[in-house]
Amino acid sequence: MAYTIPKETYSGKVLGLEFGKGPKALKVGGENTLPFLSFEGNIPNKPVIAYEIQDILPEDWPDTVQKQYTAVSDNPVKWAQFCQNDLKAQAVALRLIGTHPDRGNRSSEDAAKTVKDVLSAIEIPLIILGSNHIEKDASVLVAAAEAASGYNCIIGKAQEGNYKTIVAAALAHNHKLIAMSELDINLAKQLNILITQMGFDKERLITDPMCSALGYGLEYTYSVMERIRLAALLQNDATMQPPIVGDVGMYVWKVKETLASGADIPQWGALEERGILWEAITATAMLTAGANLLIMRHPKAVETVNKVIEELV
Amino acid sequence: MALSGVEIFKLLPKTNCKKCGFPTCLAFAMKLAQGQIDLSSCPDVSEESKRVLGEASAPLIKTFNLGTGAKAAKMGGETVLFRHDKKFFNPCVFALNIKDTLSDDELTKKVDEVLNSEIDRVGQNLRIDAISLEFASNDSSRYESVVKLISQKSPEVPVILNCKDPSAADRAVKAIADKKPLLYGASEANAEAMVNIAKTNKIPLGVYAEGLTALSALTEKIKGMGVEELVIDSGARKAKDIVELNTQIRRAALKKGFKPLGYPAINFILKNDPVLEASIAAVAAVKYASIIVLSSIEKWKNLALFTLRQNVYTDPQVPMQVEQKIYKLGEPNADSPLLITTNFSLTYFIVSGEVENSKIPSYLAVMDCEGLSVLTAWAAGKFTAGKIAQFIKESGIENQVKHRVLIIPGMVAILSGALEEKLEGWKIVVGPREANALPTFLKSKTA
Ligand code: SF4
Numbered sequence: 215m216a217y218t219i220p221k222e223t224y225s226g227k228v229l230g231l232e233f234g235k236g237p238k239a240l241k242v243g244g245e246n247t248l249p250f251l252s253f254e255g256n257i258p259n260k261p262v263i264a265y266e267i268q269d270i271l272p273e274d275w276p277d278t279v280q281k282q283y284t285a286v287s288d289n290p291v292k293w294a295q296f297c298q299n300d301l302k303a304q305a306v307a308l309r310l311i312g313t314h315p316d317r318g319n320r321s322s323e324d325a326a327k328t329v330k331d332v333l334s335a336i337e338i339p340l341i342i343l344g345s346n347h348i349e350k351d352a353s354v355l356v357a358a359a360e361a362a363s364g365y366n367c368i369i370g371k372a373q374e375g376n377y378k379t380i381v382a383a384a385l386a387h388n389h390k391l392i393a394m395s396e397l398d399i400n401l402a403k404q405l406n407i408l409i410t411q412m413g414f415d416k417e418r419l420i421t422d423p424m425c426s427a428l429g430y431g432l433e434y435t436y437s438v439m440e441r442i443r444l445a446a447l448l449q450n451d452a453t454m455q456p457p458i459v460g461d462v463g464m465y466v467w468k469v470k471e472t473l474a475s476g477a478d479i480p481q482w483g484a485l486e487e488r489g490i491l492w493e494a495i496t497a498t499a500m501l502t503a504g505a506n507l508l509i510m511r512h513p514k515a516v517e518t519v520n521k522v523i524e525e526l527v
Numbered sequence: 528m529a530l531s532g533v534e535i536f537k538l539l540p541k542t543n544c545k546k547c548g549f550p551t552c553l554a555f556a557m558k559l560a561q562g563q564i565d566l567s568s569c570p571d572v573s574e575e576s577k578r579v580l581g582e583a584s585a586p587l588i589k590t591f592n593l594g595t596g597a598k599a600a601k602m603g604g605e606t607v608l609f610r611h612d613k614k615f616f617n618p619c620v621f622a623l624n625i626k627d628t629l630s631d632d633e634l635t636k637k638v639d640e641v642l643n644s645e646i647d648r649v650g651q652n653l654r655i656d657a658i659s660l661e662f663a664s665n666d667s668s669r670y671e672s673v674v675k676l677i678s679q680k681s682p683e684v685p686v687i688l689n690c691k692d693p694s695a696a697d698r699a700v701k702a703i704a705d706k707k708p709l710l711y712g713a714s715e716a717n718a719e720a721m722v723n724i725a726k727t728n729k730i731p732l733g734v735y736a737e738g739l740t741a742l743s744a745l746t747e748k749i750k751g752m753g754v755e756e757l758v759i760d761s762g763a764r765k766a767k768d769i770v771e772l773n774t775q776i777r778r779a780a781l782k783k784g785f786k787p788l789g790y791p792a793i794n795f796i797l798k799n800d801p802v803l804e805a806s807i808a809a810v811a812a813v814k815y816a817s818i819i820v821l822s823s824i825e826k827w828k829n830l831a832l833f834t835l836r837q838n839v840y841t842d843p844q845v846p847m848q849v850e851q852k853i854y855k856l857g858e859p860n861a862d863s864p865l866l867i868t869t870n871f872s873l874t875y876f877i878v879s880g881e882v883e884n885s886k887i888p889s890y891l892a893v894m895d896c897e898g899l900s901v902l903t904a905w906a907a908g909k910f911t912a913g914k915i916a917q918f919i920k921e922s923g924i925e926n927q928v929k930h931r932v933l934i935i936p937g938m939v940a941i942l943s944g945a946l947e948e949k950l951e952g953w954k955i956v957v958g959p960r961e962a963n964a965l966p967t968f969l970k971s972k973t974a
Contacts, residue, residue, distance in 0.1 A: 219739075250770045431873040433610070487802065518803050525766035526770065
């Protein structure tokens with residue numbers, strides 16, 4: 215019995231998406247095969263990692279990751295520049311967490327100003343994220359989209375409860391958009407349909423099926439991503455063909471395994487490496503499931519996952 | 528390859544005698560095709576049919592143990608490419624590679640690391656499952672004595688003899704044949720000698736060839752020589768090759784019924800940087816490896832890899848649940864806050880994690896809602912005022928706290944009125960909708 219490569223034939227493909235402008239603009243997606251299976255398809259673009267920064271001091275980030283940014287994290291402009299110039303980031307994701315009513319309740323105008331300042335200080339593409347407060351995001355992201363007009367940013371996240379205004383703003387100011395639903399392929403599909411029904415091109419969408427950290431539901435995210443990719447490729451389901459984002463850092467750097475010291479739980483070993491690896495493995499699992507874009511926090515974890523990507527492409 | 532119900536039906540007596548407990552032979556055939564019953568339930572099936580069905584129902588990926596005894600690890604037997612289609616059955620084995628060139632002291636330390644690698648997580652005992660002993664000294668008496676040393680220090684831990692030299696392998700295998708080690712290192716160059724060792728000592732053989740064409744030709748040859756328990760190494764070392772070749776192996780075995788690759792796969796991931804090594808190992812763990820050989824096993828690295836393996840090998844059909852009870856987070860006292868949520872394990876993990884983040888010692892009442900999340904349980908009528916009231920009263924928490932304040936999830940704020948009626952003497956406080964707001968919420972409550 216001679217061996218022949220068991221190839222799958224796919225009728226669909228993942229949509230390619232470009233963000234940012236000028237020479238540093240990036241492209242993700244575009245593959246017509248399951249993740250990294252080059253023997254049966256083309257994978258024109260590598261996955262991209264964006265460094266997460268935020269508009270207020272990252273006091274809620276654990277020390278392991280907070281201390282990486284002590285010199286710059288009091289100012290999002292300095293922080294973004296540090297990512298671009300010192301960490302050689304491909305992209306930055308600015309989370310406007312300070313607009314959350316429980317986290318300082320910064321106004322939309324303040325948020326818009328932060329966005330403008332950051333944009334004029336960097337050349338790499340910017341992802342603009344709200345605070346994940348449904349009502350507040352609806353106004354904050356509209357102001358942010360306007361402030362970033364012309365920069366071809368990714369903004370998000372549009373969710374079932376607030377997508378209308380956010381979609382309209384992304385449409386008006388020519389941005390790409392993250393649509394997020396909670397760990398359910400049908401909800402992801404439905405939200406993408408609702409958004410495209412507003413006249414928003416599916417070519418400009420990114421699906422966020424909601425990330426989960428290693429040990430805290432990672433397998434749910436993993437399987438939802440795999441199923442979205444299979445639907446896009448095997449069933450040629452157009453609504454499931456946008457690239458996928460994994461918002462890794464914010465889910466990882468709050469679980470016990472990234473917080474508890476080695477002295478507290480000796481059988482868990484050193485905290486620093488444990489936290490870094492927790493983020494790297496969560497991110498790697500997302501890549502193998504189909505994520506095209508990752509948002510991460512720890513420079514060492516990003517560096518590791520970039521090496522994994524180099525091995526995977 | 529698996530037969531369909533109709534194909535099986537053709538092989539049955541077709542008398543509809545009902546002795547199997549089914550009304551017709553066809554009904555029986557359908558159940559058999561789904562793997563829900565055993566052929567032996569039909570007393571009248573012919574020997575010829577038994578043979579054909581037996582062959583067809585043999586697992587597409589060979590199943591056998593690594594090692595013997597309590598710590599033996601089952602490998603192979605997988606039935607799907609994607610975990611959501613059914614589940615992954617036999618969790619991958621993590622093995623530490625040790626070279627026989629280390630001093631006896633260093634060796635002992637490494638073995639101790641393996642023995643001390645056990646961690647309990649979510650009710651499971653997890654550990655580094657095996658030791659891979661690499662023949663690097665080029666001295667077969669040294670190899671033999673190291674094998675003996677390791678097996679004496681860790682008699683229960685399965686051993687992989689990582690050795691391509693048949694004469695050294697022969698001595699080492701003989702020294703611990705009763706432990707049923709896996710002899711890794713059969714290749715085109717040494718196949719005959721290695722097969723002889725495996726046959727004589729009744730042990731499984733690890734087979735290596737560069738690429739799947741060469742590998743499948745070699746496994747056929749070795750099977751022809753009489754060894755059937757094989758572990759296969761495609762030569763993949765880079766993450767891309769691991770994903771591509773492991774996928775091809777699994778697909779060929781399951782979708783094409785291609786027997787020459789229907790064996791557990793082994794991946795060697797030996798790097799200087801432990802974080803990178805673990806990340807590449809993660810690729811192998813999600814993408815079909817049965818054995819993953821590592822060069823170091825720091826505790827933090829083990830915890831992450833064990834957790835990943837546990838995640839990937841959970842049964843996606845069964846909602847993950849935690850036990851119904853009042854959980855103590857931190858060291859709560861009679862004045863500490865009391866929160867309630869459902870027993871969906873993800874819900875529990877997230878809520879308990881956020882409460883712990885708040886650093887405010889609390890009681891978390893986790894109610895059995897058949898593993899549903901808060902909103903789903905409420906919608907399904909399992910997380911109702913009546914049931915919550917009953918649970919709280921029967922839980923004994925009234926003897927543990929002095930106050931009578933229950934914090935309910937913001938998602939079910941609607942329950943608060945009815946709950947105050949049903950739970951006499953209690954005040955209901957509506958908590959945040961999202962768990963990530965719990966730290967702020969709890970701090971403001973106790974300030
Ligand atoms: S016992 Fe055998 S012959 Fe009788 S009905 Fe069942 S399958 Fe058919």
